Amino acid sequence: MPEPCQTCKGVGSLTCPALLEAEAAFPALVERILADLESYGLGFLRGDVSDFRRVRAETNRSREPYWIRTPNGDGTYRTGIDPVSAELKARFS
DSSP, X not given: XXXXXXXXXXXXXXXXXXXXXXXXXXXXXXXXXXXXIIIIIHHHHTTOOXXXXXXXXXXXXXXXXXXXXXEOSSSOEXXXXXXXXXXXXXXXX
């Protein structure tokens, strides 16, 4: 959702332009969700996960593994790739 305007001061007034803009976009979002469900949902619910696996692999190939920060004990941190994330990335890419 867009940031609240200065008039609303974060309260979320019903006349807030950002809220009205989001409300106006909602029907198009619902239509897109419905179209996606009609196109892909039935096959997925019947057990055809080939499209899901293809999209997941594409997504995993394009992202880096997660990074973790580990305390060294002296107030500093060591940053490195999470080994579980790297393994899952390799497995599902």
